[in-house]
Amino acid sequence: MLELSNYNTRDLLWLGDWSLGWVIALGLLGLSVLLFSAYDLRDMRLHRRLTLLGxxxxxxxxxxxxLLEPALDLKxxxxxxxxxxxxxxTSQxxxxxxxxxxxxxxxxxxxxxEDLRPTFEAHHEDHHFDIFTYGxxxxxxTLEAALTTEADATQADLSAALQALPDHYRGKDLGGVIVLSDGIDTGAIGRRVRRGEDLDDASKEILSSLRAPVHTLAADADAGMRDAAISRVxxxxFAFVHNSITVEVDLFFSGIEPQPVPVTLRRDGEILQSQSVQIDPEERxxxxxxxxxxRQIGKEVYTVEVPHFEDEALLENNTEHFVLRVIRDKVRVLQVVGRPSWDQRFLRQLLKRNPNVDLISFFILRTDDTPQLVPRDEMSLIPFPTDELFNSELGSFDLVIFQNFNFGPYNMARYLPAIADYVRQGxxxxxxxxxxxxxSGGYARTPIESLLPVELPPAGPGQTITHSEHFSPHLTAAGDRHPITQLAFDPAQNRxxxxxxxxLQGTNIVTGPSEGATVLATHPTLTYGGQPMPVIAVAERGEGRVLAVTSDSTWRWGFEHLADGGTPREYQMFWNSAIRWLIQDPELKLVxxxxxxxxxxxxxxxxxxARVFNSDYSPAANAAGKVHVSHRPLEQRSEDTTPPxxxxxxxxxxxxxGEHALDLSFEEPGIYHMEVEVEGAGGALRDENxxxxxxxxxxxxxxxxxNALLERIAEHTEGHHTLLPELNPTRLDFNPPRFVEIHQRRVVQLWDSALLFLIVLGLLAAEWSLRRRWGRL
Structure with missing residues (x-):
């Protein structure tokens, strides 16, 4: 016997394999039969006709x-x-x-x-209440952990938290969301929807994807807060040295009385600029x-700040620090040429074609002693502006090139010490x-000689230059790997x-390398003191660098090589690498x-x-060094002369x-200067950061x-919004469970029944009997 009490749901099923079209056809057939029968029985009394039709x-x-085979689905x-x-x-x-x-x-x-705990317990039969923290x-x-968690997250990404819920509950039924927050959202919704605006379409799409009400419980209202903040810088x-840069500062003021407020920009503690903002009570x-x-290359620390006001909610957001990397926009090169030549022409063209070079080139075609046959204002050739170049503008150049230039006729002796200082200062x-x-240009025993990486023969009679001899310079061991003379990474291929x-054709006579110099290439036959004479040599002088090329025919590497079926690539590589090394491109530092x-x-x-290279730029394995770390507080001003x-x-x-990974971390806020120091063959090598x-x-x-943003989120999802501490848990409605679990099931076929068959036979017999009685055969 079927125990219906064992099942709590009943559904009617149709087991017959009949399409909807066939069912409609059967219905139309039955209607046709009834209409035909009604017409056939039209002469009978109404109650008899209705009885037979029924x-x-x-x-x-x-x-x-x-035919449709009905069945009862018991579950x-x-x-x-x-x-x-x-x-x-749990954000800050x-x-x-x-x-x-x-x-x-x-x-x-x-x-x-805690007040919601009874609500969670009362609805535990229908809902799992899952507790999350977000930041x-x-x-x-867990609920207990959430009741003791600290608010220290550096973000308040409510948008990402809501977007993560559909994936977290994939294949499960989400009945609702409860958000306890102050409404500050650093995510997509908070960035797109400004204060006072309605939700945008993209934000509504995020909320609609939940398909559940979002109830928002606001921890605080947006009224009564007093705060001045730098919201964004x-x-x-990076910025380019000697080029203007713009820094935009977004400010937010709440509860500040109308007044002018100064906004100050500092560079390494020194006031750089200050502007004033007039507070309007209608504008935040x-x-x-x-x-x-x-003005200088490297990293600089900048600070933007607004003053502190009485009873501010928070003072940490009145200041913002940031680091600006200052790099070269273009390399400023001063090329001074004593006489036009092929060497000068090729180098000048190379520099002019380089988009990263800002070239100022002077060709000395007349001196102050050149006879003037016409008035000065009618002459097209101006005297060489020595005072302007070497007194006022020298510091603005990254590289100074003297190419076949004799300083004597231009009364420049008094400027040579300034050039030496310029180099030693970087x-x-x-x-x-x-x-x-x-x-030959008279540079022996001058401040310029103290810079050069080669020694000059003393002034007086003697050969100082060869004009006609052709030669190929020989690379030294250092020249095999030095970036200036490295035309290929493989030393054999480079040679x-x-x-x-x-x-090359012709060379100036020098007496050897100077102290601390590195010789990259030598003359194949000329010697001095039994050692090959330098042709290409470099040195570091103070903070700056110098290069000496004793021949004026490097242009042949470009011109004649091209005529012989080659390319000017080697000529271009040599001079481009020389410029990079001279200006101390960070990629070419030895440390x-x-x-x-x-x-x-x-x-x-x-x-x-820390990366260390040998003088030939091969990695320096097992090189010992030190990193010196010093600290300067962020609050230190320029007038405070206390050193780091x-x-x-x-x-x-x-x-x-040639590398070492440094294990660094710092506990106290501030600016930490780090200087790496390694002893090299030519002295201490340093870099800083x-x-x-x-x-x-x-x-x-x-x-x-x-608070308003939370309210709009609740409204769009048909949830409930309230401002704490007011809380009515009965207003928090959730979607009822949509999924069920079947424990027992039985299908009872209703059509396969003798009783139903007898009922059909009985109805047919009754209809046949009444037709005979009423005279219808």
Whole structure:
């Protein structure tokens, strides 16, 4: 016997394999039969006609039902509980006090979460209440853990948390969402929807994808908050030296009385610029622009700040620090030529074609002693502007080239010490050969000779130059790998390329390398003191670098090589590499300290690497060195002359690749200067870098709650919004569970029944009997 009490749901099934078309056809057939019967029985009394039609309709209907094979689907089911996601905001702004109170926002959210505990228990038969915290990421947790969690996340990405829910509940039923937050969203919705605006279409699409109500419980209102904040500083990742750069500063003021507020830009503690913003009670957001010109290459720390106001909710967001990398836009080159020549022409064309070079070239065609046959204002040739170039503008050049230039006729002796100082302070200088260069140009025993990487013969009678001799310079061991003379990475191939170059013609006579110089190429036959005479030599002088090429015929490497079926590639590589080395391109330093992040948080590992190369630019394996670290507080002003305080010195030794990964992290905020020092053959090699260590307060740049945003989110999803501490848990409705679990099932076929067959026979018999009685055969 069938126990119906064992099943709690019943559904009617149709087991017959009949399409909808056939069912409609059967229905039309039955209607046709009834209409024909009604017409055939039109002469009978009404009640008799209706009785016969009813019997025939019943028989036909039962026959169709038997053809469709009805069955009863009996099931014992229980509903599967769906999920309600409870999201607790643990970002840094939740640690702030509620406006006008001493209670923190996170404490108010915790109190609401505790008040919801009975609601969770009362609905446990229909819903799983899953607790999450969110800040940087969405993190599952427990109710007890959420009641004690701290608000310290550096982001408040509510948008990402909501977008993660569909994937988290893939294949499951989400019945609702509860958000406990101050409404500040650093994610997509918060960035797109400004204060006072409605949700945009993209934000609505994110919310609609949940297909569940989102109930929002606001931890604080957006009224009564008093705060002045630098919400954002927009600047390029790098700037060009001697070129203007613009820094835009976005400001946010809440609860500040109408007044002018100064906004100050500092560079390494020194005030660079200051602007004023007039506070309007109807406006909260402002933008100011600072435009300035960086004067030196490297990293510089800048600070933007607004003053502190009484009773501000937070002071950390009144200041913003950032690091600006200053690089070269173009290499400024001063080329001074004593006489036009093929060598000068080729080098000038090379420099002019280089888009990264800003060339100023002077051809000396007349001197102050040249006779004037016409008035000065009618002459097209102006005297050489020595005072302007070497007194006022010298520091603006990255490289100075003296090419076959004799300084004597231009009364330049008094400027030579300035050129020497320019080099020792970081400038670059190159002297190229010719009959007006080196000793032939009178540079012996001058400040310029003290710069040169070669020694000059003493003044007086004697040969100082050869004019007609052709020769091919021989690379030294250092020249095999030095970037200036490295035309190929493989030393053997590099020598083959040098041997295939056209020969040079003529050279200035020098007496050997000077102290600390590196000889890259020598003359094949000329010697001095038994040693080959240098032809190409380099040296570091103070903070700057110098190059000497004793021949004025390097142009042959481009012109004659091209005529012989080659290319001017080697000529171009030589001079481009020489310029890069002279201006101290960071990629060509023998010691490099690379720091891969300019800004780091306290106690965060810093990715830094010390790289050391030999003088021939091969990796310096097992090189010992030190890293000196000094610290300067962020609050230190330019008027405070206290030098940076040394904090530590790290010893290191490079591996086989000439590298060493430094283990660095700093606890205290500030500017940390790092200098790597390695003893090389020519003395100490150094490089420096800096890291700005500052707490990550990006999430605190906008601390005013966004109660209105939470309200719009709730409205769009048909959820409930309330401002805590007011809370009515009965207003929090969730979607009922949509999924069920079947425990027992049975299908009972209703059409396969003797009783149904007898009923059909009985109806047919009754209809036949009545027709005979009423005279219808």
């Amino acid at each position: 019997l025939r309709a019943s028989v036909f209907s039962l026959a169709v039902i038997m 014992q089911v229980s509903r599967v509980k769906n999920h309600v996601a409870v999201l607790v905001d 702004t939740m640690s702030l006090n509620v406006a006008g109170e001493k209670q923190r926002r996170i404490d108010r959210a915790r109190k609401a979460l 940087d990421t969405l993190t599952p947790t 927009r600047h390029d990742d 957001r402002y933008t100011v622009q600072f435009e300035f010109v960086p 400038g670059a200088f190159a002297m190229l050969g010719g009959d007006l260069s080196f000793a 083959e390329l040098w041997e295939a170059l056209p020969q 490099r300290l690379d720091v891969h992040a300019d800004i780091a948080a306290p106690n965060t590992p810093i990715d830094a690497t 305080q040394p904090t530590r010195t790290l010893d290191f030794q490079t591996d086989a690749s 800096l890291v700005l260590v500052t707490p990550n307060v990006a999430q605190l740049r906008d601390i005013v709650p966004r």
